[in-house]
Amino acid sequence: MTYLTRTIWLLSLISLVTDIASEMLYPVMPIYLQSIGFSVWIIGVLEGIAEAIAGLSKGYFGKLSDQTGRRTPFIRLGYGLSAVSKPMIAVFVYPLWIFFARTADRLGKGIRTGARDALLSDEATTETKGRVFGFHRSMDTMGAVVGPSLALLFLYYFPGSYRSMFLIAFVPGLLAIILSLYLQEQTASPTKEKAPPVRFFAFLDYWKSSPAAYRRLVAGLLVFTLCNSSDVFLLLRIKQAGLSDNATIGIYIFYNLIYALAAFPLGILADRIGLKKIFLAGLMLFVMVYAGMSVAGSWLWYASLFLLYGLYAAATEGISKAWISTITDKTDTATAIGTFTGLQSICTMMASMLTGWIWYHFGALTAFLLTACIAFIVVAYLLVRVPAPDTNT
Incomplete structure (x- = not known):
């Protein structure tokens, strides 16, 4: 596996330990915030604003990375911010401080994402992008298996010690910072000589100048995203079906394990038979899962659906970025992905807001079936309107 270069291994290990830190805290974050006086509504506002900042900053810093021709400074700063934000949440309990710390964590993700994915793309060839992005996604998602497992183990022996968990989560975060210092890159030429400062929303200008294949693909993916709500709704569905808290968390860990184990092999398969074929197969699995969630069943039924859901994630998350990096210019990779x-x-x-509204007014059955129908329409659109990104499809 000579295509897995030193840089790819380093980026994958950094993502692994960072995700261990983040996923350790994922199950306890709402519980901890409520324990220090945050209402459910305030938690929702906090998470919504933090995610919005992360989302918009991905495009901005992706554009900035392409314009400067640098990758590693953004990667190091991004992972560094996410690492130091974990213990910050445990130091003080003032709402403004918690908001600042949580935003710093999400901003770190926004700073690093475009540059990291561009560096992964730079390390791959057209024939190996599926497996490279698949390998990275596999390592990243393994953190979502290890992290919650460590959290369950820690809380079993030290119940209620939430603040200690935030301090402990700094350890893998610190390891990510150290590993990032070993990253090297061949500094590319900036996209423009003496280019003007990058405006925060300048990345949106890329839409006008991007290849038609990119616009068609991303348009379809964004429509799909509008119906692809948070996994919390899937967990809520199985919780309402009568599964215990431990069984619910266990199924969530099982899903991430399938995701982690399948991402790399599916990336290899995508390089052999075509990125588009694997991606569309993944979306069809999504349709099956959401249609299946509308049917009441036993824990075995829901575990089977989450197995398919893990395969869906493995077949789409890394593959979509590999597909985008294949149909865009190398100098615009971070901007395109960002x-x-x-x-x-x-x-x-x-x-998530739309699904929650539909669930509240029309019930879970309507929410899941409507999601499945829209996803199927997106599959038909991508099949007909978006060309395959490579010649071996």
């Missing part, structure tokens, strides 16, 4: 992921973050936030 623009997509930025708009995707905003659409994800809107999707």
